Amino acid sequence: TQSTRPQRLLSAVQKNATRGDPRSVVQAIDQFCRHKEWAMNVGDEKGCILDSVVSEINPATVLELGTYCGYSTVRIASLLPPHAKLITLEFNPNYASIARQVIAWAGLEDKVQLVEGASGDWIPKMKEQFGVKTFDLVFLDHWKDRYLPDTKLIEECGLLTKGSVLLADNVICPGTPDYLEYIRSSPQYESQYFKSHLEYTKVEDGLEKSVFLG
Ligand SMILES: O=C(NCCCCCn1ccc2cnccc21)c1cc(-c2ccc(F)cc2)cc(O)c1O
Numbered sequence: 435t436q437s438t439r440p441q442r443l444l445s446a447v448q449k450n451a452t453r454g455d456p457r458s459v460v461q462a463i464d465q466f467c468r469h470k471e472w473a474m475n476v477g478d479e480k481g482c483i484l485d486s487v488v489s490e491i492n493p494a495t496v497l498e499l500g501t502y503c504g505y506s507t508v509r510i511a512s513l514l515p516p517h518a519k520l521i522t523l524e525f526n527p528n529y530a531s532i533a534r535q536v537i538a539w540a541g542l543e544d545k546v547q548l549v550e551g552a553s554g555d556w557i558p559k560m561k562e563q564f565g566v567k568t569f570d571l572v573f574l575d576h577w578k579d580r581y582l583p584d585t586k587l588i589e590e591c592g593l594l595t596k597g598s599v600l601l602a603d604n605v606i607c608p609g610t611p612d613y614l615e616y617i618r619s620s621p622q623y624e625s626q627y628f629k630s631h632l633e634y635t636k637v638e639d640g641l642e643k644s645v646f647l648g
């Protein structure tokens with residue numbers, strides 16, 4: 435049977451990256467996506483911005499919405515301090531299966547909890563299921579029309595504290611206009627746009643970083 439793109443991406447990692455070396459996993463995926471097959475990872479250019487935001491926050495708890503093949507999961511988890519936890523949510527079981535193997539190849543399974551399901555179902559259960567009080571960082575990279583409703587849900591569930599950071603991918607392409615309008619006009623957030631490009635292309639895209647003011 436035909437392989438899927440995520441399966442071919444995983445094969446490229448297993449062939450070209452060193453087990454236990456997250457940077458080589460990231461590099462192998464970027465090489466594959468730049469020279470073989472485009473895939474919707476945050477990519478190397480936006481990935482550097484992601485890295486700088488994670489390093490600046492030094493988060494103890496991270497929520498990632500949208501795992502896909504685990505590329506940004508590996509980037510984030512490789513920068514976390516010891517005992518820090520990353521919970522990543524993936525809706526598609528095929529993507530989740532590939533991501534588990536990519537995360538394991540990077541040797542980061544102890545820092546990552548991959549949960550399969552929909553954000554609307556799981557966000558209200560974060561506290562009881564995972565003993566999370568609040569998230570220091572939320573990386574939004576799932577369905578673009580869920581960024582706004584899920585941000586409101588995260589607020590309502592008391593999962594943010596003063597200083598919590600929301601970092602949203604694709605605010606230009608594919609675009610999240612309702613989310614941008616809300617977050618930039620809300621007195622509860624201080625937002626900053628990091629102009630970049632859609633992964634592996636020259637098309638404009640960017641990340642929106644928003645600090646919750648409490
Ligand atoms: O669609 C994107 N990502 C989302 C994929 C599906 C997420 C599903 N999912 C995961 C967790 C979860 C929890 N609850 C509900 C649903 C959930 C995406 C697309 C593009 C893109 C594509 C084509 C093009 F021409 C230009 C740009 C680029 C990106 O960087 C992207 O991230």
Ligand SMILES: [Mg+2]
Nearest residue numbers: 476575603604
């Ligand atoms: Mg994205």
